[in-house]
Amino acid sequence: MVNKKKWTIEDSENLYRVNRWGAGYFEIGQNGNLNITPDPSNKDIRIDFKTVIEEIKEEGIQFPVVVRFHDILRSQVALLNETFRKTVKEADYKGQYMGVYPIKVNQMREVVEEIVDAGSPFNYGLEAGSKAELLTVMAYNTNEESLTVLNGYKDKEFMRLALLGNKLGRKFIVVIEKYSELLLLVKTSKELGITPMIGVRSKMTVKGRGKWEGSGGDRAKFGLTIAEIISAARYLKENGMAECLTLLHFHIGSQLTDIRAVKEAITEGAMIYADLYNMGFKLNYVDVGGGLGIDYDGSKSTSDSSRNYSMDEYVADIVFGMKQVCDLENVPHPTLVSESGRAITAHHSCVVTQVVGEIKAYSMGIDTAPVDDEHFLLTNMRELSIEIDKQNNLQEIFNDASQFKEQGLTAFKLRVVSLEELGMIETLYWQIMVKLQKRLKEIDFVPDEMKELDYDLSSQYLCNFSVFQSAADTWAIDQVLPVIPLTRMDEKPTVNCSLVDITCDSDGKLDQFVSEHGIADIIPMHELIPGEDYYLGLFLTGAYQDVMGDMHNLFGRLNEVHIFSYDDDPEDFYIEEVVKGSSVEDVLSIMQYNPGAMAQSVKRMIDGHVSKGQLNPREGVKWTDFYENCLKGYTYLKTTD
Numbered sequence: 001m002v003n004k005k006k007w008t009i010e011d012s013e014n015l016y017r018v019n020r021w022g023a024g025y026f027e028i029g030q031n032g033n034l035n036i037t038p039d040p041s042n043k044d045i046r047i048d049f050k051t052v053i054e055e056i057k058e059e060g061i062q063f064p065v066v067v068r069f070h071d072i073l074r075s076q077v078a079l080l081n082e083t084f085r086k087t088v089k090e091a092d093y094k095g096q097y098m099g100v101y102p103i104k105v106n107q108m109r110e111v112v113e114e115i116v117d118a119g120s121p122f123n124y125g126l127e128a129g130s131k132a133e134l135l136t137v138m139a140y141n142t143n144e145e146s147l148t149v150l151n152g153y154k155d156k157e158f159m160r161l162a163l164l165g166n167k168l169g170r171k172f173i174v175v176i177e178k179y180s181e182l183l184l185l186v187k188t189s190k191e192l193g194i195t196p197m198i199g200v201r202s203k204m205t206v207k208g209r210g211k212w213e214g215s216g217g218d219r220a221k222f223g224l225t226i227a228e229i230i231s232a233a234r235y236l237k238e239n240g241m242a243e244c245l246t247l248l249h250f251h252i253g254s255q256l257t258d259i260r261a262v263k264e265a266i267t268e269g270a271m272i273y274a275d276l277y278n279m280g281f282k283l284n285y286v287d288v289g290g291g292l293g294i295d296y297d298g299s300k301s302t303s304d305s306s307r308n309y310s311m312d313e314y315v316a317d318i319v320f321g322m323k324q325v326c327d328l329e330n331v332p333h334p335t336l337v338s339e340s341g342r343a344i345t346a347h348h349s350c351v352v353t354q355v356v357g358e359i360k361a362y363s364m365g366i367d368t369a370p371v372d373d374e375h376f377l378l379t380n381m382r383e384l385s386i387e388i389d390k391q392n393n394l395q396e397i398f399n400d401a402s403q404f405k406e407q408g409l410t411a412f413k414l415r416v417v418s419l420e421e422l423g424m425i426e427t428l429y430w431q432i433m434v435k436l437q438k439r440l441k442e443i444d445f446v447p448d449e450m451k452e453l454d455y456d457l458s459s460q461y462l463c464n465f466s467v468f469q470s471a472a473d474t475w476a477i478d479q480v481l482p483v484i485p486l487t488r489m490d491e492k493p494t495v496n497c498s499l500v501d502i503t504c505d506s507d508g509k510l511d512q513f514v515s516e517h518g519i520a521d522i523i524p525m526h527e528l529i530p531g532e533d534y535y536l537g538l539f540l541t542g543a544y545q546d547v548m549g550d551m552h553n554l555f556g557r558l559n560e561v562h563i564f565s566y567d568d569d570p571e572d573f574y575i576e577e578v579v580k581g582s583s584v585e586d587v588l589s590i591m592q593y594n595p596g597a598m599a600q601s602v603k604r605m606i607d608g609h610v611s612k613g614q615l616n617p618r619e620g621v622k623w624t625d626f627y628e629n630c631l632k633g634y635t636y637l638k639t640t641d
């Protein structure tokens, strides 16, 4: 019955579904290593992830590491803009597309700079949702043609900064999220004598489906009701500022899983735009917000970690949907703005970690040879462990074994089974479960309680990283992120496991995996080879995960390597930059400690022992240096000496 067929990379593809979530950027190579093709239209450039790992090691950079592929970021910026341009042409749409990147999705300077640079041929702009973000986009959106859209709640200082942008000839659009902001903006602009560009965010009746559906509907935190929008427009007119109203904005949620929500929102938004236009408010822009989803689990479905549409369909629904309503209502086609963040950044970064240990469900047994006067529960369990090889009623064996184990524990508490006997009962129980698990593969119908066996007998691979720092959404909102081995995918993975991190928190784990039959609680990985590093990649971490992590257990930010592809290089890439992660000193300082004073305090203790003759002076100096070096070091496990 044993399947002797050699394991192939196609088998790994079926298991890990790289093509399904990889969007053309990731592929399993012939040698079993993960390959990266940062420009899917040019497959000649192909980076072997193993060579990236080797180079990281050669440079002496400690794992875990965030690896950023800048070319993927550039490819996504181009793809979104080109898709809009192509569709605008196809639809004979008379307006253009002027997208903005919302920096909250990933505010890393290098990411923002790369997006601005890649977006410059398209006049791709930036979006900010807070004062700190506004200060950032002011300095980094240097393209005068592109838009800067300002969302989020605002105070007077915010308004003055935005107006400064207008004064400097930049297209800064202040989007009004609540009515009082309009009064503040009008007042401030009059005081400064600067004409603003104003947008209004509409509270939409349509709700996005998925985790962020609260961004739409009557209870949405943001936006104006229809009555408020009309009042706002009239107020501007009364103040002689009707032309300042230039943009209608809506955003019904991130990671929209169902295309129907997009269609409905566009229709609703287009009608509001058309009516405002017909009322004499000649807006130039309609901003459809974010929401373009990512297929994290590769299922192309409306599950929370997926989406039932492609970027092409999403763009087509926006462009054709807007055109249809505008043509019916006889109003001009507005310039289209969108604020996709997740779709731009998710693919470009991943976290690489090593597995530093295996926690087995059942590893160590004790000798189970019969002893004199042993308790009958032990005898029964031993007989069962022999019977299993001949018996065909697996359910009965499972039930009996479970029952004997439970009774054994009760008997132990009543002091009629000794500790040693209990150890033997447990040992036999797990031996029976292992045999059962093997035999279950022979039968078609597996009863529900026995389906749990694979999980119960699975290992936990201990990984050198923190879920709370590097994959916050897997913990907070059950986001599924693909995790795969980066090498050995031409070998059969024989260890069923879930993954746990090195924080002292039982929530620090990954137990939802993209796999052959949808989402699974365990995933097969390769057996660890002593003395050989085994690297896993956690993918699609470029949106939100990169910047939302916290310092649980004082695990700080990761070392980062920024990869650029380069066709003339034999390996097709080079490491352009290394950004050092947090040191222990860094994270302690954030928590208000003074690492210098801590080092002195420890030194005083050591000196005290030296002066009392309890420690020799040379050793004292060594220990002092050691403590100081650890303070300067990385917060994660050091796996090399």
Ligand SMILES: *Cc1c(COP(=O)(O)O)cnc(C)c1O
Residues within 6 Å of the ligand: 102, 104, 105, 129, 151, 251, 253, 254, 255, 289, 290, 291, 292, 339, 340, 341, 342, 343
């Ligand atoms: C968060 C947010 C976005 C980004 O949404 P994505 O789904 O990541 O593209 C865009 N606009 C607004 C107003 C947002 O709050």
